[in-house]
Amino acid sequence: MSEIIEKRIGHYETLLREMWTASSKYLGTFSVNLLVERVVWEVSLEYKEIELLQYDQNGISCAKMAARLEENPDLPVEDMFMKFITRYVEILARLLGHERAEEIRKKLDEEFAGDLSASRGE
Amino acid sequence: MHPNLLLNISVRYWQDFQDTLARAMNANVYIFDANGDPFSRFSLPAELCQEVNKGRELRNEKCIDFYRSACGSTEDKDMLTCPYGLKLCAYRLGSYAQKIGYLIVAPAGHTTLMEREEEIAFITKAHNVYRTINEVFNAILERNLLGLRRLELNSIYEISRLMTSIVELDRVLELITNSLIIIYQADLCFVGLREGDKIRVAQGKGVRGNLLIGKEWPLVHPLIERIFSKVEPSSLSIEELKVLPGFTGTDAAPGTEIMVYPLWTALGIVGLLGIAAPVSLGDNGSKNLQIYINFAAVALANATLIRRLEREAETDFLTGFLNRRVLRDVLATELQRAARYGYHLSVIFLDIDDFKVYNDTFGHLAGDVVLQKTAELIKNSIRTTDIACRYGGEEFIIVLPGTKGGDAAKVAERIRKSIEINPFPHRRITASLGVAQAKKNDSVDSLLARADQACYQAKERGKNYLYLDPS
Numbered sequence: 001m002s003e004i005i006e007k008r009i010g011h012y013e014t015l016l017r018e019m020w021t022a023s024s025k026y027l028g029t030f031s032v033n034l035l036v037e038r039v040v041w042e043v044s045l046e047y048k049e050i051e052l053l054q055y056d057q058n059g060i061s062c063a064k065m066a067a068r069l070e071e072n073p074d075l076p077v078e079d080m081f082m083k084f085i086t087r088y089v090e091i092l093a094r095l096l097g098h099e100r101a102e103e104i105r106k107k108l109d110e111e112f113a114g115d116l117s118a119s120r121g122e
Numbered sequence: 123m124h125p126n127l128l129l130n131i132s133v134r135y136w137q138d139f140q141d142t143l144a145r146a147m148n149a150n151v152y153i154f155d156a157n158g159d160p161f162s163r164f165s166l167p168a169e170l171c172q173e174v175n176k177g178r179e180l181r182n183e184k185c186i187d188f189y190r191s192a193c194g195s196t197e198d199k200d201m202l203t204c205p206y207g208l209k210l211c212a213y214r215l216g217s218y219a220q221k222i223g224y225l226i227v228a229p230a231g232h233t234t235l236m237e238r239e240e241e242i243a244f245i246t247k248a249h250n251v252y253r254t255i256n257e258v259f260n261a262i263l264e265r266n267l268l269g270l271r272r273l274e275l276n277s278i279y280e281i282s283r284l285m286t287s288i289v290e291l292d293r294v295l296e297l298i299t300n301s302l303i304i305i306y307q308a309d310l311c312f313v314g315l316r317e318g319d320k321i322r323v324a325q326g327k328g329v330r331g332n333l334l335i336g337k338e339w340p341l342v343h344p345l346i347e348r349i350f351s352k353v354e355p356s357s358l359s360i361e362e363l364k365v366l367p368g369f370t371g372t373d374a375a376p377g378t379e380i381m382v383y384p385l386w387t388a389l390g391i392v393g394l395l396g397i398a399a400p401v402s403l404g405d406n407g408s409k410n411l412q413i414y415i416n417f418a419a420v421a422l423a424n425a426t427l428i429r430r431l432e433r434e435a436e437t438d439f440l441t442g443f444l445n446r447r448v449l450r451d452v453l454a455t456e457l458q459r460a461a462r463y464g465y466h467l468s469v470i471f472l473d474i475d476d477f478k479v480y481n482d483t484f485g486h487l488a489g490d491v492v493l494q495k496t497a498e499l500i501k502n503s504i505r506t507t508d509i510a511c512r513y514g515g516e517e518f519i520i521v522l523p524g525t526k527g528g529d530a531a532k533v534a535e536r537i538r539k540s541i542e543i544n545p546f547p548h549r550r551i552t553a554s555l556g557v558a559q560a561k562k563n564d565s566v567d568s569l570l571a572r573a574d575q576a577c578y579q580a581k582e583r584g585k586n587y588l589y590l591d592p593s
Binding site for chain 2: 027028030031034035037038041044045091094095097
C-alpha cells in the first residue's frame with residue numbers, strides 16, 4: 001500500500017475508533033454497532049465503498065477499505081468519511097443529548113485538528 | 123427520518139446521468155425535491171437562463187419562487203411558461219402515495235414553441251424524459267426502501283435476542299429507546315411504565331426527552347384512557363399531548379405527530395411507548411415496528427417483574443427497610459469503603475423494649491403498627507445516606523457512613539426520644555440502643571457483635587437507654 005493512502009486511511013481509522021470508544025462508553029457496544037450499521041447503510045446509498053468498513057464488538061477497522069482505495073485512488077474518501085461522521089454525530093446528539101455529544105465532538109476535534117468542524121461546514 | 127432519505131443518492135452521479143439523458147433527448151432537464159428546492163442543476167446551458175443568471179446554475183430567486191409555486195400546484199403534469207418566457211413541461215415524480223419531487227423539462231434552445239407540430243414533438247419528448255426519470259427514481263426508492271426494511275429486520279432480530287437475555291430494567295429501557303432512535307431517526311422516544319394507577323415515564327430520549335423522565339400520568343386521565351382503549355397505536359399531535367405533564371416544555375415542531383403504543387402482555391398493561399412518527403414507514407414498516415414494540419413489551423414486563431422480585435427479596439415487607447440478609451452485604455461494602463478511604467463508620471443497634479409483652483397483650487396487628495411507626499421515626503431521624511435495616515422481630519440496625527461513634531450516639535438519642543414521646547396505641551413504647559464505631563480490621567460480625575453488646579448494656583441499665591461502646 002502506498003504511504004499516502006495508508007496515512008489517509010489511518011487518519012480516519014483512528015478518528016472512527018476514538019468515536020466508537022467514546023460513544024460506547026455511554027451507549028454500550030450493541031447500540032454503537034447498531035448506530036454504525038445505520039450510518040453505513042445511509043452513506044452506502046451514495047458511497048458503496050463504506051460497506052467495506054468492518055465493525056464488531058471490538059471496534060472499527062478500515063483494512064478492507066484501504067485495499068479498495070489502493071485499486072481506486074480516486075475514491076472521494078474525505079467526503080465519504082465526513083458524511084459518515086456528520087450523520088453519526090447527528091444521531092449521537094439525539095441519543096446522548098446535545099451537550100454530551102458536543103463534548104465528544106470537541107474532544108475529537110481537538111485531537112484531529114478541526115476535521116469535525118470542517119464536516120459541519122464551520 | 124430525514125424526509126429525503128429514501129432519495130438519498132449521489133447528486134454527482136445523478137447529474138452525470140441526467141446530463142447524458144438531456145443531451146440524448148436534446149431537452150433541458152432539472153429536478154426539484156418534494157419541498158420544491160433544487161435537487162439537480164440545469165443539464166444544458168439555456169440561453170435565456172444564461173442571460174439572466176450568468177451561468178448554468180439555477181440561482182435567480184425569481185425563478186426559484188416560480189418553480190416552487192409551480193411545483194406546489196402541479197398535480198400530475200402541467201405546461202408552464204417561466205417568468206422569462208420559456209415554455210416548460212412540469213411533472214410530479216413518484217407515486218400518488220409517495221411524492222418524490224418534480225421534474226421540469228425545457229427546450230434545449232430558446233424557442234417559444236409557437237408552431238403546433240413543434241410543441242407536440244416537444245411534449246412527446248418531455249413525456250419520454252419524464253417516464254425514464256420516474257422509472258429510475260422509483261427503482262432507487264424501492265432499492266433504498268428494501269435496504270431500510272432489511273436494516274430494520276436485522277436490528278429487530280438482534281434486539282429481540284438481546285432483550286430476552288437482559289433482565290436489568292435500566293438496560294432494557296436504554297436498549298429500546300436507543301434502538302428506536304437509531305433505526306427510525308426519531309426526534310423523540312419515551313417509555314412509561316405502569317406503577318399502580320399511573321404511568322411513570324422511565325426513559326426519554328431525543329428532543330428534550332429527558333424532561334419527560336419521572337413525570338406521572340394517571341391511568342384515568344382521558345388521554346391515557348384513550349391510548350389504552352385499543353391495542354393499536356394512537357397517533358397524537360404534540361398539541362394534544364401538551365395536556366400531560368412534561369410536554370409543555372417540549373419544543374418539538376408544531377404539528378409533530380407522536381405514535382403512542384400501549385404496551386400489553388398477557389398480564390395486562392405494562393406501560394406505553396411513544397415515538398415521533400417516522401416518515402415513510404409504510405405498511406411493512408409499521409408491521410416491523412409493531413413486532414419490535416411487542417418484543418419491547420415482553421422484555422419490559424420481564425425486567426419489571428424481576429426488579430420487583432429482587433426488591434422484595436431485599437426489603438422487609440412491613441417496614442420497607444432492607445432485610446437482614448442484605449444488611450450483611452451492605453455493611454461489608456461500607457466497611458471496605460471506610461477502610462479504603464479512611465473515613466469513620468458507626469452502627470446503631472435498636473431493640474424495642476418489652477415488645478413481646480405488647481404483642482401478647484394487644485395482638486400481632488397492634489405490634490405491626492408499632493414496628494411500622496418505629497421504622498418511620500427512625501427514617502425521619504437519619505440522613506438519606508444512612509442505611510436502615512430490620513434485623514429481626516423488634517430489632518433494627520442503622521449504618522451511618524462517615525460518622526464517628528459520638529455523633530452516631532447523638533442520632534441514636536434523637537431516635538430514642540422520638541420513640542419515647544410518640545403516642546403509640548394502647549401504651550407508651552420505648553427502645554434501648556447500642557452504638558459502636560467501626561475499628562480497623564473490624565468484620566461485619568465483630569462490629570455487629572459490639573453494637574449488640576452495647577444494646578444489651580443499655581437494657582441492663584434499665585431500658586429506654588442509649589449506650590456507646592467504649593472500645
